[in-house]
Amino acid sequence: MQLSKNNLQDKQNPIYDVIVIGGGAGGLSAGIYLKRYRLSSLMIDKGKARSFWMQELHNYLGLPPDTPGRVLLQRGKEHYASLDGDFLNGFVEEVIDEGQTFAIKVKVGRQNSIEAVFRSKYLIAASGIIDYLPPLDDMRNVYEYAGYNLHVCMVCDGYEMIDKKCGFFAGSEVAIEEMVFNLSWFTPYITIFTHGVFTISEPLRNKLKEYGYPIIETPIHQFVGKNHKMTGVELTDGSLIELETGLISMGSRYHNTYLKDINLELQGNNLLTDKMCRTSHPRIFAIGDLKVGLNQVIIAAGDGALAATAIWREIRRTTGARPWLENLA
Amino acid sequence: MQLSKNNLQDKQNPIYDVIVIGGGAGGLSAGIYLKRYRLSSLMIDKGKARSFWMQELHNYLGLPPDTPGRVLLQRGKEHYASLDGDFLNGFVEEVIDEGQTFAIKVKVGRQNSIEAVFRSKYLIAASGIIDYLPPLDDMRNVYEYAGYNLHVCMVCDGYEMIDKKCGFFAGSEVAIEEMVFNLSWFTPYITIFTHGVFTISEPLRNKLKEYGYPIIETPIHQFVGKNHKMTGVELTDGSLIELETGLISMGSRYHNTYLKDINLELQGNNLLTDKMCRTSHPRIFAIGDLKVGLNQVIIAAGDGALAATAIWREIRRTTGARPWLENLA
Known part of the structure; x- marks a missing residue:
């Protein structure tokens, strides 16, 4: 559901499986996969992903080459919402590693803004970069x-x-x-x-x-x-x-200051990740432009699938298999 | 252009920059990137990629979740054709490493089939797997x-x-x-x-x-x-x-027998690649289900972008920069 100042109180107590920071191509693809893996997720987006500015996305397989970036984002948001993913417009200020969980401090609203804190087991950093x-x-x-x-x-x-x-x-x-x-x-x-x-x-x-x-x-x-x-x-x-x-x-700014107190391995300004987009912290994943690699929409979308799958595999392994109860001898 | 038995004679002499084997999601995405990088390419497809059978693609960012896989493939093929990429329906039987180039032997046509040989500097293996x-x-x-x-x-x-x-x-x-x-x-x-x-x-x-x-x-x-x-x-x-x-x-069959005489590193039945999808042969890339990784359409599409970009960077570096002739002192 879409969260706002009025309804976010109820969502601050449960611990999400995953909080996704950033609602661009990478974050949205991750969100779609997470929800289809039956995981709970909150996506926090400050608005205006890099692809929002692309008037024509010319190289994304499956979309006609004059599709505006904002159409891709809008479709992704609708897709994620259709799977009951939680979505909040807000600015992530800080991530605190509490051991088993992360506490994510968010500023919600531009005027009369309020502070909210959400918790999750895993974090996907998908907040990208802004060009100067x-x-x-x-x-x-x-x-x-x-x-x-x-x-x-x-x-x-x-x-x-x-x-x-x-x-x-x-x-x-x-x-x-x-x-x-x-x-x-x-x-x-x-x-x-x-x-x-x-x-x-x-x-x-x-x-x-x-x-x-x-x-x-x-x-x-x-x-x-x-x-x-x-x-x-x-x-x-x-x-x-x-x-x-x-x-x-003219350069670009990486949207990852919220991670500053967590010492993640970098290469230049990019987060180092393994093949499944896992950073040097076992429960933090980085996808899209934040990580080392090629900054392309279709690659960010693939990254989302990788990170969500790695998290699902781990949670699934911890949870164990479900028996068919009524059939038990 | 679409090649067929009648017009493929002219195309057997020039050396393509890249031949892409397989016209599924990975191959098509690679083709779109290659053409946008001003490289010459031939895509050889035996037909019926794995995603062709998907009646509804539920997890591909940007497409409504009831989009048939064949729609994605059709759009990708049109996109690639709009960029003047060469496309041939045929079955690749053998790849011969000639040192600077590859010779690719193709069987064209199911009835009264003919043999054709095409050459390229680079090869992208994107021929995927078939489920039993x-x-x-x-x-x-x-x-x-x-x-x-x-x-x-x-x-x-x-x-x-x-x-x-x-x-x-x-x-x-x-x-x-x-x-x-x-x-x-x-x-x-x-x-x-x-x-x-x-x-x-x-x-x-x-x-x-x-x-x-x-x-x-x-x-x-x-x-x-x-x-x-x-x-x-x-x-x-x-x-x-x-x-x-x-x-x-019930298992699956890897469509890579044409590579059998080239000793590429494997992990199980999958080709080992680096982060840019390069195999252990410096001019052969493997993308999508053939390589080690997660078999997902969106990931195969991202792989295509990676392989095409790696090849472009190498060809660009070899070619060198172009001066603005009329402006030279």
């Missing part, structure tokens, strides 16, 4: 195009950029080094924007020149275009750069 | 119910069996030991059918008796029911056992 976007005075201008022809994922949308004039919006020198030359697989017509927030070293500057990729260091005033189709960038000096598409790589 | 069904005189009677309420996968369909009178159709003692007590998580009302093809040892017989699961060793004459809803089993002695659902676990 170019910080303009008018952020609405960025959201006008982000997810349309202004992309955040080369693997997802490289195909849409093939041989188009592409703006590469970087947040650091490392982003340029790691991405630009790979992006050229899809299009060599790359213009690099630093937004004036960092400088590029001489060796990299020379290499970019050698490849013929212009560098624009003047800050961006706004994106230009209409009907969600970005056609260029207006700089703060008034000049206009024409573009047909864009890729943003 | 109870071998009755009238196999059409089995297919009447298989995939409806006569299931082959407990993980997929356990939820549909909850607390129902369930026939467990076993192919061996091991199948009973491994499955029956886990199946009781969903329903304890289990009747075991051996079809008279193997005997059950005393210790297991006693354990089953203790749990109250009846054992039927008389062979099955036919399934009983109507409109694809199985309501019981008629035995060869004429007696009738009422059932509400059934689970078949």
